[in-house]
Amino acid sequence: MSAPDLNAETMAQFRDAGVEQHSTILLGAGASITSGLPSWDEFATSLLIDSGAVDKRSAELLLARQDPIIAVEAARAADEATWKQRLRDALYKSVGTLASLSPSPLHLAAVGHYLERKDRRSLVTLNFDVLLETVLEDETKTVPIAVTNTDKRKGEHSVHHLHGIITPDETHDVVLTLNDFTTLLEKQDAWQVNYLRTAVTKGSLVIAGTSYRDPDLRQWLHAALKSKPKDHKAFVLLAREGFGVSKKDFGELEQALSSQWRAVGLHPVLMQDHTDAAQIIRELNHVNKKDYISPQERCRLIWESHVRNFEVLQQEYVGELSKNVEELKKCFKVETLDATIWISNGDGGLVRWASHDRIYRTLQALRVVETGHDSPWIAGQALAKDTEIIRDLSHHPTRRWKSVVAFPIPVAHPTLPLVSSAVLTIGLPKEKELYEGDSVNWAEVVGDIADEWTFRLYEGVYSGEGA
Known part of the structure; x- marks a missing residue:
């Protein structure tokens, strides 16, 4: 979910x-x-270790066996004079600045x-x-x-x-x-x-x-x-x-x-x-509005519109994704990549609707994956986290792509809030480390393409024949 x-x-x-x-x-x-x-336990662990009260193993033992608010008293007692500074260091040392x-x-x-x-x-x-x-x-x-x-x-x-x-x-x-x-x-x-x-x-x-x-x-x-x-x-x-x-x-x-x-x-x-x-x-x-409908109902409107127009939208989306691929190859500086649109079915699943290099002939040919922060699918994670992510794929001898960038696609409603109802994924030929450091050159382009898909999905449901 x-x-x-x-x-x-x-x-x-x-x-x-x-x-x-x-x-x-x-x-x-x-x-x-x-x-x-950091989480509360991570924060407490850092305080205990950095204060010199205990080593890492002892900090973990203390936190596993008693209330952390008692355990951190040891960190404070180690040096009351520097307590406030150590609080700042422990909270922000992994991120640096606000x-x-x-x-x-x-x-x-x-x-x-x-x-x-x-x-x-x-x-x-x-x-x-x-x-x-x-x-x-x-x-x-x-x-x-x-x-x-x-x-x-x-x-x-x-x-x-x-x-x-x-x-x-x-x-x-x-x-x-x-x-x-x-x-x-x-x-x-x-x-x-x-x-x-x-x-x-x-x-x-x-x-x-x-x-x-x-x-x-x-x-x-x-x-x-x-x-x-x-x-x-x-x-x-x-x-x-x-x-x-x-x-x-x-x-x-x-x-x-x-x-x-x-x-x-x-x-x-x-x-x-x-x-x-x-x-x-x-x-x-x-x-409390009379015409209110839930996020699930709004997502089902999008999904049902796609089901009704399956053949037309398959052709249209493959064509649009093919155009996207040409832009993306330039900004990622690669000769080949994969672009795929996934759409929520409003029933706990995320459906691989279209890829740039293939046309699906039937609904039954579409793959459905689970969503969630711990989904085994990167597209499912992006939808659940509602933010762009980049992940390495596990090694497999037949797998063409080494990493994936995933952007959630929020879809508006004429009077109700946005709901991320789809995901754009980009399969890349090298590990994420190669692309993470160069995100300034591709993040804006990918974001603009995702915005285009946001508008396209909205138009298909809430205007013209799809309304």
Whole structure:
């Protein structure tokens, strides 16, 4: 399952849930891990090792056998004087600077949702980074305010950081170790709990990208939800990607996961990938419209249009892909490559619809592959991650291509958000290392070609005879 498979039943949960009155989006680590920042365990491991408290093996043993917020106390105790600097080093050492980070689909979706109706939308995060602020500044050309305490600073746009901020240059109000959490929880009137209480009173709360293991968040929400009106829901978006389990195992856990979250007063929405949560957030401003149809239904409109016009579109798409190949050979500086269009069938599968060098005669000849962040197919991964990727292919004596570039193709709707409904893949004759360093010469060309396919798919369904 990827964003194209979010069905009417899933999206109906957000209707009449307080979203229209007000919605607060709360992002956890899942948003920033996708951008390249370390997971909580990776961050804690770096702190323990870099402080000299323990070696790598001992750090792994500590984190495997006890709560990480206790384990990192050892890192802090090793040298309190340099603690803030070591926090910055551990968070950013693998990426260098903020400029080298790309906001994730969750960051982009949350800011997009906020900007559509900023008078009735709020942004909150458990993360230390300022990627939400980066997106806001890019979109609005104004400098947003990062709120970390009870100060009364106001700006046109604000992001509330419940656990403080760490940038490559500054550290403010960080909540990380057991002592930090304990001290904060002793405050009966902490600004964080008051903020969350206000959020659920005004409308809905949507939590995404967090495992909910922070003790303060649990206590704050327990207190805040007591004052929540019955028709205001607090959602937690649970992606299989965040649990690191297989589809089979996740299926076996679904009932227990739903039960445990409902027991603590939250409404669970289960999905496969972090980007599914991003698509849900993009949909929130539309779910109460009378003419609303789910991402899955929109993708099925595209698929059914292709099925109805199979023979015509086979010829047309092969011709267009052949033109694309000539452009792509120049920018990749190769004599041969493969270009293929894959289309979601809105039923959990991604269909290899057309390649530049062949025409399929029947629907039955089309290959269907699974989608997801852990799909064995690169096209399936690109659709699930909703971002361009480049991967090496495993060696096989009959395989012509050594690596693949995959670009998701978002398709618009006349009144509803974009949904990535197709993928363009480019098979290349050498390993990815040869092309990664030269991306400045091909990324824009591939992006322009993907944009052309975006428009072509839209036109085929929503204008002319395809409407």
